[in-house]
Amino acid sequence: MKKYDIIVIGGGSGGLTVASGAASLGAKTALIEKRDTLGGDCLHFGCVPSKAFIEAANEVHAAKHIQDLGIETSGKISLKAVNDRVRQAIAHIQEHDSIERFEELGVDVYNGKATFKNDHEIDIEGQESLYGKRIVISTGSSPMVPPIEGLDEVDFITNESVFTMEQLPEKMTFIGGGPIGLELAQAMSRLGSEVTVIEAGPTLLGKEDQDIQKQAQAILERELHVVTGASVQRVRMENGKKMVYYSVDGEETSIASDEIFLATGRTPNSGSLQLDNAGVETDKKGFISVDATLRTNVGHIFAIGDINGTLPFTHVAGEEGKLVVQNALYGLSRKMSYDYMPWNTYLTPEVFHVGLTQQEAQEKHEEVLIYTNQLEEVDRFVTDQSYEGFVKIITDTKGKIVGAHAIGTGAGDWMQTVVQAMAEGNKIGDLSNMVYPYPNHAEAVKRTADQYWRNKLFSGPVQQVSSLFLKWFR
Ligand SMILES: Cc1cc2nc3c(=O)[nH]c(=O)nc-3n(C[C@H](O)[C@H](O)[C@H](O)COP(=O)(O)OP(=O)(O)OC[C@H]3O[C@@H](n4cnc5c(N)ncnc54)[C@H](O)[C@@H]3O)c2cc1C
Ligand SMILES: NC(=O)c1ccc[n+]([C@@H]2O[C@H](COP(=O)([O-])OP(=O)(O)OC[C@H]3O[C@@H](n4cnc5c(N)ncnc54)[C@H](O)[C@@H]3O)[C@@H](O)[C@H]2O)c1
Numbered sequence: 001m002k003k004y005d006i007i008v009i010g011g012g013s014g015g016l017t018v019a020s021g022a023a024s025l026g027a028k029t030a031l032i033e034k035r036d037t038l039g040g041d042c043l044h045f046g047c048v049p050s051k052a053f054i055e056a057a058n059e060v061h062a063a064k065h066i067q068d069l070g071i072e073t074s075g076k077i078s079l080k081a082v083n084d085r086v087r088q089a090i091a092h093i094q095e096h097d098s099i100e101r102f103e104e105l106g107v108d109v110y111n112g113k114a115t116f117k118n119d120h121e122i123d124i125e126g127q128e129s130l131y132g133k134r135i136v137i138s139t140g141s142s143p144m145v146p147p148i149e150g151l152d153e154v155d156f157i158t159n160e161s162v163f164t165m166e167q168l169p170e171k172m173t174f175i176g177g178g179p180i181g182l183e184l185a186q187a188m189s190r191l192g193s194e195v196t197v198i199e200a201g202p203t204l205l206g207k208e209d210q211d212i213q214k215q216a217q218a219i220l221e222r223e224l225h226v227v228t229g230a231s232v233q234r235v236r237m238e239n240g241k242k243m244v245y246y247s248v249d250g251e252e253t254s255i256a257s258d259e260i261f262l263a264t265g266r267t268p269n270s271g272s273l274q275l276d277n278a279g280v281e282t283d284k285k286g287f288i289s290v291d292a293t294l295r296t297n298v299g300h301i302f303a304i305g306d307i308n309g310t311l312p313f314t315h316v317a318g319e320e321g322k323l324v325v326q327n328a329l330y331g332l333s334r335k336m337s338y339d340y341m342p343w344n345t346y347l348t349p350e351v352f353h354v355g356l357t358q359q360e361a362q363e364k365h366e367e368v369l370i371y372t373n374q375l376e377e378v379d380r381f382v383t384d385q386s387y388e389g390f391v392k393i394i395t396d397t398k399g400k401i402v403g404a405h406a407i408g409t410g411a412g413d414w415m416q417t418v419v420q421a422m423a424e425g426n427k428i429g430d431l432s433n434m435v436y437p438y439p440n441h442a443e444a445v446k447r448t449a450d451q452y453w454r455n456k457l458f459s460g461p462v463q464q465v466s467s468l469f470l471k472w473f474r
Pocket of ligand 2: 177179180231232265311343345
């Protein structure tokens with residue numbers, strides 16, 4: 001049996017970070033991936049295809065609206081052509097995540113489904129077993145299929161099938177109004193489908209700051225039919241249409257469409273690992289429980305990425321991977337912190353999030369200060385004619401940033417300056433002290449932060465001392 005310093009199960013965002021990091025540090029490293037290719041969900045069914053798809057849909061949308069500048073356009077959308085572009089993006093990035101590249105880095109890559117034989121030995125379907133001194137589980141997650149009557153009889157689409165569709169459905173119903181549902185619902189609508197989103201919760205984007213939720217929903221409702229607070233009862237085929245029956249406030253209604261897209265959350269890929277053989281514990285939903293050092297209850301087995309049920313994002317899986325390389329190889333107990341972990345939802349306009357929402361901050365801190373700025377007050381957004389949205393920065397009473405949120409075109413890029421400030425322990429006033437080239441989008445951050453000095457300097461003792469001095473000086 002081959003012996004390794006570290007075995008990584010799952011060749012996605014988290015697993016690849018660990019495998020390349022460990023091999024680069026000289027550890028004898030094995031990576032087991034059940035699919036033929038590396039890259040995981042992010043590359044094949046998640047971030048990469050969805051962002052390529054969204055970009056194509058936004059180009060179609062822009063082309064339709066170019067008439068405002070006097071140019072006529074006509075023609076029909078080819079969903080196949082859109083998805084060909086998606087495949088090109090995947091193929092380009094796949095080169096970076098190729099098996100050959102990882103082998104060159106010194107990783108032994110095994111292709112097959114991994115299961116635990118015991119807490120140190122892993123079986124690979126149809127192949128030899130491996131021994132690992134340390135084991136990292138990074139097997140990701142899959143679309144969660146809720147127990148809705150009829151879903152086993154009516155075909156539905158998920159993020160795993162949408163990027164191979166060739167025909168644009170005339171009407172689509174999305175069940176679930178989180179990031180996956182909304183990003184793709186808006187894209188489908190921009191390509192020309194008539195889209196309805198049915199969300200069980202009281203609002204869309206349940207994890208966002210409430211003011212952001214409100215504005216995002218108002219903007220999306222111009223392009224999508226949105227139903228919130230809905231309980232989906234059943235789905236079934238009727239006269240060639242896919243019917244979704246749901247009720248709001250006890251009143252039942254239905255909607256007919258050509259396709260149903262399910263985006264109701266994620267379920268962990270832990271079921272087939274035979275974790276019991278290793279004694280690794282999961283929570284009730286099957287997510288693998290870890291402590292802050294990302295160790296499971298079995299000290300030499302770690303779990304990172306979607307499988308541990310913390311924040312299901314590619315960059316989180318990557319950061320967790322970096323930490324685990326240190327903890328696993330050198331026996332350290334460094335702790336993972338999610339305090340300044342940003343995320344961005346790629347709607348138009350984008351929705352950016354870092355730290356606490358206003359609601360969370362007000363629960364956690366005795367007093368918080370809220371600074372907001374509308375994008376219509378920032379010249380670059382005005383010249384772009386794209387000034388819908390706002391920035392909100394939340395601080396404690398000493399100016400320490402505890403959360404920041406934005407909705408606006410490109411927010412994920414220009415809000416990054418706030419993430420850097422938070423990570424370096426800078427305060428809101430520091431964001432105002434930087435120089436921003438005029439006219440850029442990040443000035444939205446500066447204008448929000450300027451309010452801190454305005455409040456500090458132009459009210460209270462500083463203003464009083466200043467006016468006394470000016471009186472005397474005259
Ligand atoms: C539509 C969509 C859009 C998204 N957009 C974004 C985005 O814009 N930004 C962002 O940060 N995140 C985004 N995400 C989330 C992101 O894709 C995940 O958080 C990320 O892929 C998680 O990485 P991971 O390593 O945990 O799992 P994965 O990348 O899924 O990797 C898990 C790997 O393990 C393999 N595997 C599973 N079981 C076994 C087994 N028993 N043996 C061997 N191999 C196994 C799988 O085949 C897979 O390759 C999106 C997700 C979706 C679905
Ligand atoms: N831009 C990004 O970074 C990005 C994009 C897409 C996905 N992701 C990641 O993927 C994760 C999963 O996304 P998601 O949107 O599937 O999950 P989610 O849990 O964020 O949202 C699922 C939504 O479906 C609703 N829902 C659940 N069951 C329902 C039912 N029976 N009927 C109606 N509504 C129902 C929930 O209330 C929730 O609002 C996200 O948390 C995010 O971390 C990130």
